Amino acid sequence: MTRIVINKINSDGVRKDSPPNEPLEKKSSGKKEDYAFKLRKIITDDLSDVNSSEIEIESSALWELMKTSLVSYPYHIFHGNLPKTLYSPYEAIVLKWDNLVRATEDPNAGDEQARSDLKELLSVVETGSGDPKLETYFRKRTSIKEQNLITYEALWTLFPPGGLIYGKVFQGQDQVLIVEDNTSPWPYRDNHFQLLCWTYDWDGSQFKRLPLRLDFEPYDNEKPINSLPYYPLEYHEDPEALKTRLIERGMKYRKLCTARPGSQMFEYAGQTVFLKKGFSGVQGNEESDSDLISQDVYGFSSKPYPGGHVTKSVQVTGRVMVDFQSYFRYGLGVASVGDLVPNEGHTECQCPTCLHNPALRTIFRSNFDGANCDGKQWVPEQYLICPPRVLGYILREKQWAQLQVDLLIDVAPKDHNDTWSSGLKLASKSTKQMILDLVTGHGQRGLEVNDIVERKGKGLVILLYGPPGVGKTSTAETVAIKARKPLFAISVADVGTTAKHVEANLARIFALATTWQAILLMSVILFSARVRY
Template sequence: MAPGSDTASPSETLKANGANGATASGNESKDETVKYAPIGSICDIHSMYESKPDESGNRSWTKELPSDLPDPAEDDESAQYALILRKSRCYDGRKNLELHSVVIQSQPLKNFLGKVLDGYPGVTTTLERLEFTKPFAPLVHRWETFLRVRSEEQDSVTKEHVELFYRILEGELRDVISLKKDLVANNVVTYDLVWSIFEPDDFMIGSMEGHQTALLFSEAYVDCRTKAWKIEGKFITFDGDDFGFETDVFTIPPFFGTTPITSLSAFPLRYHAGQAAIREALVARGKRWEEHRGYHFKQYEGPATRFLEDDEVKYNVKSRIIIDADAFNIFHPTESVSIDDKVDDTLTDDQRLITSPMVYGYSLKDKEWLRFALDNAHDIEWDSRAFDSLVLPEGQGNLKQLILAIAKAQSQQLDNFDDVVQGKGRGIILQLSGPPGVGKTLTAESVAEVMKVPLYAMSAGDLGTSAGRVEQNLKKILRMIPKWGAVLLLDEADVFMEARTSTDLERNELVSIFLRILDYYEGILFLTTNRAENIDAAFESRIHVSLAYRNLDASSRRHIWSQFLDTPSGPAFSSEQLDKVAAVELNGRQIKNVLKTANLLAQVERGPTQV
């Protein structure tokens, strides 16, 4: 204790014990409690030393300085030499010691290696301490360059230092280099030498979800748990704003003997016999992939991947899709597309070679955000006759052109009208009412077809029934659709449009939410209903065009029968037969179902279709 003070000095607190004040040892009384300075308050250093490993190889830390520490091996004496070789014990039965690493101290030798390893990633030959560690991968990969630059060297001092280094390397790497040459000449490799065939920034070939792809090699290492090789490569992807790199990892399990290089899950492109053709095909695909930035409407058939937390689910998709990485990130943030290093907006052929074979977007039929293979996406074959085939009762035919004209004008944003409140009332809402099977849904489908834009069809079942879920889903959908210039169809919208009452508060809330969200929708919306007479009065002021469909008359039914029955070889039915079937009161959907059933029966009986 310091004179005249009640506090312990730092020197008196060296036996500090944490929180509970352990008793002092030695000559001090067992009842006397040692006092400690507050945690972290002493401006000094307290060192601990690693102890020797126990029988299980575990180590701990001690306050005692080890008594058997050797003197440092590198000192002023060792600094005089061009090279320092560090050797470790060898237990392979052939020699007692093996080379562990080499430290280059010679400046002329560093200058020489600068030419040999120019551009080799991860190696900076101008460092004051230049070190190479077994298996000396950079020197194995650049061995041919080493020999060439060695033969060209003219400076006598440099040549002397190079020859010294060469003798060491040649003795150490002779077997590895010789075996690698032999293996490569036979297009095979052993498990132990997998690392030797991969050089940094090599173009390598792999497979991504069954599609051949090229990547830029990054790193090869062995998984300490499975003992499998892990081969990392970089490829270029698009995050909705920029092109940039993403990493993929390929696994090569342990194997005995030799295996063909091209049978590995990933291997350098230069070892492929058809490398020129593969490069040309992948660059061509990369150009096509580059053109799919932004959003694009395509037809897709094939496997696709859905991301579900930490799992991936495969879908077999046959649908029109919207490719849009930006929207994927917005509406599917848990598995968003991300990049590491940004690259220029215009790609080179080398960059197109390593672009991803995958694109991200939305399946309109499955209503899922998915990852698609670009090879399975194709241009849409639009049905230009869809709108012409739409049959309306006599006297309503001109409404078809009115609907189409309004939809086109809205799609092209020709209407600059805005509400008193900015952003409100900018959409176009069309109500189609009438009995089932008279063409309400077909109207929306044919408008989208002739305009060559996506059709997003949904029903009450897609939105849910609780007010909160409906609001959440509607906001998301009504935010997506205008971005793509799509036509939105809400089929059988009665549940959201039915007149509010004083008793059904839950339905009232649904209707109110729907009305409020519609006010700020900026796209084209078709609403279909079978019960127009029950619609809430508030919708009347929000609907721009209302079209009431009537039951099909005989003339309309005849036209539908004729359309379905026309074949390339001519009409399947005579005029009299068409008159006969048109007299039967059926709607359009029923006519289609009758013909489909008759066609299936005719195929079974191998006879002509009978009605």
């Protein structure tokens, strides 16, 4: 018959008392599996709430039953040989409590003795673990769950690895994320509780899990679960309707991210988050290449936000470019979501045991990595966990920014005849039509111009000159509207004034204009002066 022994030990390792129903000698002389498990209570001298405990599993049948129920829990806790020691607050057991309870009631889950031992283990954890905080949690567990309340200290019990949580990370937009882990159970009142989570993001070439760190401020007493900044999706007032709406938004997100070159321009009207003006290494910037290198989660060279936060949120109306790859290359380079930047400390075990654990890979959604844009059907959850923002460039404001997915619409297919026909006045109608024909025909197959020198003759440069007010800029703007092409405006300040940087800056600007198939408007002021000799 399997028996249970409880030892109480001081924090310095000295035995405080012997088992109440078993001589101490029995512990040392018994066989390996004389006990199903042993509970040791670690008691401090002042009997404070820092007391803890540990459970040593010795029964192989009990251990196999627990491993079957907790196979998806990470960090190699349920691997290796017996005896195996678990430490309070027994996160795996508490977070998977319902799974373990079901295992004790399932005749197919294991032999009768193992189920009985597991039931006894759960009873010990629930009522006599020796961890005061854990015992307080279990005393209140039933009542607070029925009322959907939670204390600050017990926040970690809400978020098992792999769970779906709801929150508003970016400009009040609904978002669903996947839990990876918490930073520490039993948070102190003067420390914020933090949760490591995933969203599903585009890196310019593929979709990947993007790790983020969520923050909870301390609070007193119990609090309604759905009043937390982030909480399990099941506590949302209408989770099914929310899922339907976010899956639809995720489909749009995927379409925006994978738009082909020449189709990345959209109309936008609403709030956006400005991240950076101009381009990395442009505007006569004296920064060295080493200053710009800071690898983000995607491996792109990046520069972190000053102070770790985005700058500001502003109202924008106009045309924007959705282009993650150019954003990482020329903009800020950090795949942020609102004020949250990727959690650089994220690591996922790549050992053979973890890689061949289907249950573990399922809760971490490892199979989502590397999903490409070849039209392969996603599962609904991939759309569900897409963020509510895309990364791109605001043409008029010259700002790299985060843009709300729901506010992006396709450019209207109308010809803008009023703007072109009556808005733009040129002395010669033939000149006006020639400019439009050159722009709309440029780059189309069958209309390329070849030169005797390789790779020459592919460009189109139109020089507009004259005093201020004659319509140079208006001409470029009107042609862009009519041709439905981005107007990429650049000034001397964007090119720089330092000779050694001008060539490199121009190369970056021309490369970006080529990527966007944009009309590049460069404003240059020429000065002339008479010099006397």
